[in-house]
Amino acid sequence: MAYRSLLRVPGAGFFPLGFLARLPYATSTLATLILVRAASSSYAFAGLAAAAQGIATAVGGPVLGALSDRHGHRSVGVAAAVANIVALTGLIAASHADRVSMLAAAALVGLTQPPVGPLVRVHWSRLLHARDRHALMPTALSYEATADETSFVVGPAIVGLLTPIGPAAPTMGAIALLALATLPFALSLSRRDGTRPTTPKATRTPLPRRPLAAMFLAMAAMGAVFGAVQTGVTAYADGSGRPGTAGLLYAVFGIGSALAGAACAWLPARFAPRHRYATFAATLLLGGLILVAGDGLHAVPAAVAVAGITVAPYMISLYTLTEQLAPPDRATVTMTIVCGAGPLGTAAGQAVAGSLADGHGSAGAFFVAPIAATAALLLALGLLWADRGRGVWLVAGSGANAGELEVHKQSAST
Structure with missing residues (x-):
């Protein structure tokens, strides 16, 4: 009954799109490992590039979160998806260059990673509150955790299916998912899914x-x-x-x-x-x-x-x-x-x-x-x-x- 009630809130189409939108995050690190390993012939350097991407994701996420609170989820989500497509394309190009270029490109992929998980959890909170259905928040968070875990089963499987095509194929798959799922999902979010201050100098809650x-x-x-x-x-x-x-x-x-x-x-x-x-x-x-x-x-x-x-x-x-x-x-x-x-x-x-x-x-x-x-x-x-x-x-x-x-x-x- 709890999940049936949850389905009625955003509409059934929200769920498959929201799941597909998080798959680039579940695929990109492994895709980077495969691409950089093939380009550099070094597992150690591939691991370093993946680590740089992960650290950059941890650094870039709060920055994108702060921008989302100020300017809205739709604007920042769309900008991040487009920027991540450009960054992944740059990583493919950098795989034909030197190691410094590959490392910088991997870090840029992490910095621009769209924070789909945090965005959708905050979206749930505001959507349920607006409809006086906040009692469903634990159900929404349970669903989101399930979707996250499932994405980390499906994501590596996609990478495994694409890898035989070529080392750049998983990265290209992540680009396709960003364009076909993450970008449309960001566009589906409300412009008001962020709290914009009334004036540029408005006080923000600490x-x-x-x-x-x-x-x-x-x-x-x-x-x-x-x-x-x-x-x-x-x-x-x-x-x-x-x-x-x-x-x-x-x-x-x-x-x-x-x-x-x-x-x-x-x-x-x-x-x-x-x-x-x-x-x-x-x-x-x-x-x-x-x-x-x-x-x-x-x-x-x-x-x-x-x-x-x-x-x-x-x-x-x-x-x-x-x-x-x-x-x-x-x-x-x-x-x-x-x-x-x-x-x-x-x-x-x-x-x-x-x-x-x-x-x-x-x-x-x-x-x-x-x-x-x-x-x-x-x-x-x-x-x-x-x-x-x-x-x-x-x-x-x-x-x-x-x-x-x-x-x-x-x-x-x-």
């Missing part, structure tokens, strides 16, 4: 720095788990003599997460967002421990499938709290800052897990997952204790955009 920093670190921990799993399944596949199965294993991880995300729509309303956050941080740690145990028992595929179930509920709780703490006139930049922590955490997780995998194989790589999840759990418990014991930063309501969120200032004594 960002909630402490809770925003907490959500940033929480998402970075989630990214580190992703990086550990990606590296772990790659090491496992190589060690088992079937390197081609790495993508399939990671797809299983994504499928489990997508199914769990869809199920989150039916969580009871009395299960408060801050309690969900702490609970799902604990299950994320359990998932990391299952990965380590599964490797020891030579049951990695089953462990990956079970561990994937713990991912989306944790991410949905982060998005829910972020949506609640975001000032209405700076919702998009708030969401893009938190989302930007994901690729940074993934890069860090891949670096640490890769180093451990060199000496200890997949077991060393997987061990990074429970370490990162432990940090996530300690952060969640610390914030829950602070909120309950002193009421210092967040009282969970039903959404900042509905005007029902209360942010408390610390007293002078604290």
